[in-house]
Amino acid sequence: MSALVTNASQFFETGQPVIRVELTRVRGSSPREAGTEMFVTETTLFGTIGGGQLEHIAITQARTMLAEGTLSTDLDLPLGPEIGQCCGGRVEMRLTRMSRNDRADALYRVKTEKAEEPHVYIMGAGHVGRAIADLLQHAPVNCVLVDMRAEELALCTANVDKRLRAIPEVDIFRAPPGSAFVVLTHDHGLDFLLTSAALELGHAAYVGMIGSATKRAKLRSWCESHCNGLSIEDLTCPIGATGSRDKRPEIIAAFVAAEVLTALTTGARAAGGKEEAVLLQAAQ
Numbered sequence: 001m002s003a004l005v006t007n008a009s010q011f012f013e014t015g016q017p018v019i020r021v022e023l024t025r026v027r028g029s030s031p032r033e034a035g036t037e038m039f040v041t042e043t044t045l046f047g048t049i050g051g052g053q054l055e056h057i058a059i060t061q062a063r064t065m066l067a068e069g070t071l072s073t074d075l076d077l078p079l080g081p082e083i084g085q086c087c088g089g090r091v092e093m094r095l096t097r098m099s100r101n102d103r104a105d106a107l108y109r110v111k112t113e114k115a116e117e118p119h120v121y122i123m124g125a126g127h128v129g130r131a132i133a134d135l136l137q138h139a140p141v142n143c144v145l146v147d148m149r150a151e152e153l154a155l156c157t158a159n160v161d162k163r164l165r166a167i168p169e170v171d172i173f174r175a176p177p178g179s180a181f182v183v184l185t186h187d188h189g190l191d192f193l194l195t196s197a198a199l200e201l202g203h204a205a206y207v208g209m210i211g212s213a214t215k216r217a218k219l220r221s222w223c224e225s226h227c228n229g230l231s232i233e234d235l236t237c238p239i240g241a242t243g244s245r246d247k248r249p250e251i252i253a254a255f256v257a258a259e260v261l262t263a264l265t266t267g268a269r270a271a272g273g274k275e276e277a278v279l280l281q282a283a284q
Contacts, residue, residue, distance in 0.1 A: 003137060003159045008110040011039065011046040012103040019062035020096045020106070023049055028089030030079060039098075039106065042066055054079060054091060062095055072096045117141050118178055118205065118264045123168055123194045124185035125152040128210065131253035132182060133158040139261060141180075146171050149186070172197045180206035180260045182239065192219055196227050199235060206263035208239035208256065 012018070021038045023030075031050025038047040038055070040062035049055050054077060065073060075093045098106070117140050122129045125147035133156055136143040143160040146168045147153050153162045163171060172181065172194060181198040183191050191209055196219075198207045209219070216237040223230040240255035 002114055002142075005111055005114055008046060008107055011041075011044065012107040014041075016041040016044075017066050018098045018103060019065055020098050020102065021049060021058045021062055022094050022096075023091055024074075024094050025092040026089060027091075028079070030089040030091050037106075040066075049093070058093060058095070065095060065097060070097070114142070118180065119144060119175055120180045120182065120260055120264075121146060121171060121175060121198075123147075123172075123181060123183045125149065125156055125162075126184065126186060127249040128184050128252050128256075129182070130156045130158070131249040132256055133160045135253055135257040136160065136260070139257070141261075141264065144171065147185070169194055169197045172201070175201070175204075177201075177203040178205050178264075180204065180208075180264055182206075182208050182210075182256060182260065184210035184239070188215070188218075191215075192222050195219060195232075195235065195237075196223055196230055199223075199230055199232060200227065204234075206236065206260050207234060208236040208259065210239050210252075211237050213238075 019040045021040060023032060023034050023036045026032075026034045031052065031054065032048075036049050038045065038049045038058065040059055042063060045059065049058060057077065058075070061073065061075060064070070073095050075095065077091050077093070079089045079091060119142045120136055122132050122136075122143065122145045125145050129145060129147070133143055133145045137158040137160050143158070144163060145153065145156055145158070145160050146163045146165050148165060148168060150164050153164055156162055165171060168190075175181070181194075181204055183195045183198070185191050185194065191211070195207060195209045198204050209215070216232070216235070219235070219237070220232050223232055236259060239259065240252040242255045242259070244251060244255065246252075
């Protein structure tokens with residue numbers, strides 16, 4: 001179970017009175033979009049409507065409702081100097097005291113939304129793979145860490161789906177459309193096999209392979225001779241090469257996570273080959 005679902009279960013199943021805060025209308029610039037919801041108890045929170053003074057006002061109003069027994073209320077707030085913000089838009093909110101069924105429905109929505117989040121497959125549980133998993137466990141994705149080596153998977157402490165596979169490409173073939181794949185195994189030949197499998201799907205949001213311009217060129221030749229001329233135009237290789245030559249796994253992981261999340265949230269595939277990019281053969 002993901003950390004998000006675990007936290008939601010703990011929040012909604014305590015039986016504490018809860019106020020649901022929903023942004024019902026947004027005009028102009030706002031920290032979050034209409035439909036965003038947050039849940040408030042006397043002492044705890046789940047979710048966010050964007051932080052800042054807007055959220056502070058909503059939380060204060062929600063806790064006043066809990067103290068007074070109010071069932072619902074509406075707020076209409078300008079996001080300007082009047083409340084100490086400068087977004088320039090305007091937000092309408094509805095605050096509602098939740099019944100037991102409402103709390104159960106909210107928990108169901110959290111579980112459903114989590115299940116529908118895009119999948120990110122990290123193919124290789126070495127230093128960089130584990131560092132990426134550490135970051136993505138907190139992101140709105142379903143992160144899957146795949147490796148043939150049980151001892152490497154055991155070193156991963158992130159709350160992600162860990163899969164020991166003798167044939168890791170099976171997970172690629174079964175991946176839902178729009179998934180992202182980060183390939184960084186302990187073997188270049190396996191990297192080529194898994195990367196070509198991800199590219200052949202034709203529906204990946206992101207395919208990245210750790211390496212260098214030289215490794216990318218070798219993959220291109222390999223695909224021409226072994227994969228009927230499969231194009232690697234949509235491949236990001238090297239991964240995490242955005243403006244830094246730092247080869248520490250944690251630094252590479254941060255840039256890779258940014259690439260993946262950008263691709264997943266914009267719908268655009270990460271830029272392909274940067275033939276001049278620096279070698280990124282960090283420990284795998």
